[in-house]
Amino acid sequence: MKNSFEGVSRRDLLRYTGILGAATAITAGLGACGDGDGDTASGADSGPAGKTIEATLAFTLSSAFDPMNASSAVATAVNQHVFEALIDLDPITREPYPALAGAQPTPSADGLTWTVPLREGAKFSDGTPVTADDVAWSFQRAMDPANKALMAGFITFVDKVTAKDPRTVEFALKHPFSLFPQRIAVIKIVPKAKTGNAAASKAFDTAPIGSGPFTVVSANATAGVVLGINTSYNGPRPAKVEKITLRTSPDGTARLNDLRGGSSQAIEAVPYLDVKALSGGDRKVEEKQAFNHMFLMFNCTAAPFSDKRVRQALHYAIDKDKVIKTALQGYGTAATSYLDAGNAGYQQAGTVYTYDPDKAKSLLAAAGASNLSFELHTTDAAFIKDSAPILIDAWKAIGVNATLNTMPSSAIYGTVVPGPNFRVLAASGDPTTFGPDVDLLLRWFYLNQTWTKDRHRWTNDAAKQCAQLIESAAKASGAEQKAIWKQALDIIADEVPLYPVFHVKMVTAHDPKKLKNFQGASTTGLYFLNASRA
Incomplete structure (x- = not known):
């Protein structure tokens, strides 16, 4: 399968994100974010045994990571681990839950104003606190027509977002919108200090800083992405491994070989011709409508x-x-x-x-x-x-x-x-x-x-x-x-x-002897927010 957003052409991606055409440019932008161990997404694992999850995605990295515009299958899957919204959607159940929000959003009697408190002590991966100003800014930059943000079309009901105090955000709506709590999941929160102008946003696109449980250590348009732990994370879904290595391969046979050979504990998009044969072995195969x-x-x-x-x-x-x-x-x-x-x-x-x-x-x-x-x-x-x-x-x-x-x-x-x-x-x-x-x-x-x-x-x-x-x-x-x-x-x-x-039905497979609490998703991508090594 192609990207989950196959309809977004490369021309659109260039307009939306300023995507870097060369893999080296993406990797170079991430150099300062590395953990110093020199690993890339090629499969090297110098971490402690049992503390790294390795998996193979079905697509290559075709956009950078700024969540205001990121649309490729790999980038959106990575961003689910790196960024948080006030309310996030569980990537497996698709049920909403408070992420950066300290509690569920509260509406006014007329439904035109919603108030959301922030999680106490939330920090970005660079150690700086997440403030209500950062939240308001994340919505404002997406709503700014000059940014041509991909996410803007999903929040047209929002009129204004303001910080009432350092830990409380207020939304003024153009009209009541019953889906407000779950819809605000489309806007991932970014630090205003790192995205305040065009130059900063361009750098941020390839060196993202979020408040999620993981950070981007390295990324390569052909080899994949390595994620490390955000040591400042204090939210509801802490990292249970020290590293996630996401290889990328559009070749179904190559993905199967990664799983069967043991170099990956999970793969997405099992080729349909191979589902029955793989189901008869010691790998768990899941299909979801x-x-x-x-x-x-x-x-x-x-x-x-x-x-x-x-x-x-x-x-x-x-x-x-x-x-x-x-x-x-x-x-x-x-x-x-x-x-x-x-x-x-x-x-x-x-x-x-x-x-x-x-x-x-x-x-x-x-x-x-x-x-x-x-x-x-x-x-x-x-x-x-x-x-x-x-x-x-x-x-x-x-x-x-x-x-x-x-x-x-x-x-x-x-x-x-x-x-x-x-x-x-x-x-x-x-x-x-x-x-x-x-x-x-x-x-x-x-x-x-x-x-x-x-x-x-x-x-x-x-x-x-x-x-x-x-x-x-x-x-x-x-x-x-x-x-x-x-x-x-x-x-x-x-x-x-x-x-x-x-x-279609999405088919994923994993090794249950090596991976705990993993489930396949009904969308593209693999997600490890609750997973650990067995």
Whole structure:
């Protein structure tokens, strides 16, 4: 699989983060943060036996670490160990818990003001205290349009953040927002003294300082990341090992060899073909339903794809069960909504695309789209590449001719999709890295300049109605909120500007004889906040 945020192109990453193109630059920026033992992420372990966790991630480090913008699978996984929000989401259960907050946020009677106390004695890894000014600043810099922060789109309900006193933060909202306690998890707290201007922020991006239980010791775009202990940490999830070595390898066979050979105690993204064989041994294999999916995205302004019946037809033509069985070895679930069935906010959509080639032909005829021919662009994620030929065969069966063009996501989103000739894309994406709530997920693909206007270009009346519903739901709560979300989900399913064919299952594996209290996640990444060596 590609990055959890595959839809964020390299062009966007450059704009968002000022990512360094060379691995040496990232490592050099971290030199002052090292623990002096000279280790890199190549696998060397000079620490005491049993005090280092080694693991292999499925992706390479493709962005730096400033949490205001970090979006790559590796950086977001690392940041979960290094930074804290006031309220964090458990990376496994996705349940919110007080992290830097000393207690749960408290709302005013009208829901427009929330007050949050800080944890007593919290410090950054450089030993400086975490203050309410740091918290307010972390939100302010993300909200500043000049910073073009990736996280800004998730906190549009916040009007102002102020420090009431050194240990108390007050949020003034534009309107009541029932998801406030869990949503503020998207803003990780950074020291104002280290991020106060552009030059400082650039340095911080490659030499991060957080208040979490671990620190970044070294990072390399090909070898991986080494984490050490934040000795100043006094929060609820203290480090239980002295070091975490995160190797990175997109090669599934290499990851399996790391686990089987004992150089890694855990790996993510077990190749689907190897799951059954690995399950029969002494390694524990976990599969979890994920939001991560293969979607079809159309240029909704270009005929004939400007007609929703054509878009619908291509979905009805696909035998999703066949795709899942053939390309994913069964480790996926056919989409019955934009949301995966494991999501707490899941509601089945009013339109479900069951396999119906006759209906597909009828829709194409009604739209006047006979002899349809187009180029199917895909990203190079493994399960996307494996699925694409099956889609092409399915469309051929209804008289549609599609040719295949597979490219890296950087080229797809940097050159192909913005171009005038783009029509259809098959790719993947998973914004649940930042949170699984329905509002966040809807905003990512359907209320977002980059996706809605620049990519699938869904700007008709239905798109405007959907946007209004998302905003209305944000101001509601309980059953009313859920009912409004259902309306938005139904519009999206009917219009299918960008819509999942299936949701995948995330498969991780670890050695239970060497690793304690580890669980696989339903998102990309491996997480060791409660784990130790056996």
